[in-house]
Structures are given as structure tokens and as C-alpha cells.
Amino acid sequence: MTRKQKRLSIIAAGAVFIVAAVALVTSALREQIVFFNSPTDVLAQTVTPGARVRLGGLVEEGSVIRGQDTTVTFKVTDTTNAVHVSYKGILPDLFREGQGVVTEGVFDQTTGEFIADSVLAKHDENYMPKEVADALKAQGVWKEGDATPGVTPQGSN
Structure with a gap:
């Protein structure tokens, strides 16, 4: 085997x-990626x-129930369907009803409840997670420029 062949075999290896x-x-990485799902x-x-899922949508009005300690239950909706979510932990400061949220956890098929271990809320009045905004736009609920999905901005008719 010549030097050239050795060099080429090392490069090929x-x-x-x-x-x-x-x-x-x-x-x-493909196994670790968790995609966004609407209700x-x-x-x-x-x-x-037991599969990890990201659930996103709007926190349904009147659905937030604070239990003992840091347990909170609420519903996430895409205005068509809603999923009951149970979360034990401290919620983000900007978490509230009618706002965009993305939760991550597992879906318990026996009870039909989503057990979340993390909750992400929007960080200012004009931001909504892209996946949530796209899902709401596809349903015709949210229009570009709305601070709150489904609500017409003040001053426009």
C-alpha cells in the first residue's frame, strides 16, 4: 500500500x-424534540x-382553580376543544385567563387529564407563542395585530 492509498483510507475512515x-x-435529537399540539x-x-407532549392554546376563562399548596387546575382551549390541565408548582407571573400558554407534560388517557410539569406564559401584551398564534389564525379566531386573540383592538370597527 502506498502512502497515497494509506492517506486516502485514513480520510475515508x-x-x-x-x-x-x-x-x-x-x-x-429527533427523539428528544417535543412538538406543539393544540387541544x-x-x-x-x-x-x-407516558410520552411527553407540549400542549398550547388559551387559558379558558373561569377555568383556573387553585388547590392546596401550589396545585392549580385549568383548561387550555383552542376555541374548538379544551383539555383539563393539572399543574403542581409556581405559575409564571403573567399566567392568567384568556392568555396564551404552552404546557409540557404527559396526557393521562384514563382520566383525560393533562399532567403538566412546566407552564410557559406569554411575556408581554403583544407576544403569543408562534405555534399558538398559527393554530388560532388557522381557525380564524386571531387576527394579526390583536393584543388579545379573538378581540378587536380598541378604535377599530
Whole structure:
């Protein structure tokens, strides 16, 4: 084997190693990605028991119930369907009814309840998570420029 052939075989082996490493990393990341689901999506599809899911939508008006300690239950809606959410922990300061929220956790199919372990709320009056805004726009509920989805801004008719 000449020097040139040795060099090429080392480069080829290195390239195969790099391709294998990239393939392993992307497959591992693909398993860790958690996509956004609206309440309609969660209710329409069968979610694998114990699978982590991101549920997003609006906190339904009048649905927030504060229990003992830091336990809170509320409903997340996309104006078509609503999912009952149970969360134990401290809610973000900007969490309130009628606002956009994304929760992450598992869906308990026996009780039909979503057990959340994290809750993300919008961070200012004009922000809504992109996935939630897109889902509401697709249903015709939210228009661009609205501070609150489904509500016409003051001064416009």
C-alpha cells in the first residue's frame, strides 16, 4: 500500500466516522424534540402513554382553580376543544385567563387529564407563542395585530 492509498483510507475512515456521529446525534435529537399540539390535536390522536407532549392554546376563562399548596387546575382551549390541565408548582407571573400558554407534560388517557410539569406564559401584551398564534389564525379566531386573540383592538370597527 502506498502512502497515497494509506492517506486516502485514513480520510475515508474519518469521513465514515463523522457521518456515523452526525447520524447518531440527529437520531437522538429527533427523539428528544417535543412538538406543539393544540387541544384538538391531543384529543384527536392517540398519544402514547407516558410520552411527553407540549400542549398550547388559551387559558379558558373561569377555568383556573387553585388547590392546596401550589396545585392549580385549568383548561387550555383552542376555541374548538379544551383539555383539563393539572399543574403542581409556581405559575409564571403573567399566567392568567384568556392568555396564551404552552404546557409540557404527559396526557393521562384514563382520566383525560393533562399532567403538566412546566407552564410557559406569554411575556408581554403583544407576544403569543408562534405555534399558538398559527393554530388560532388557522381557525380564524386571531387576527394579526390583536393584543388579545379573538378581540378587536380598541378604535377599530
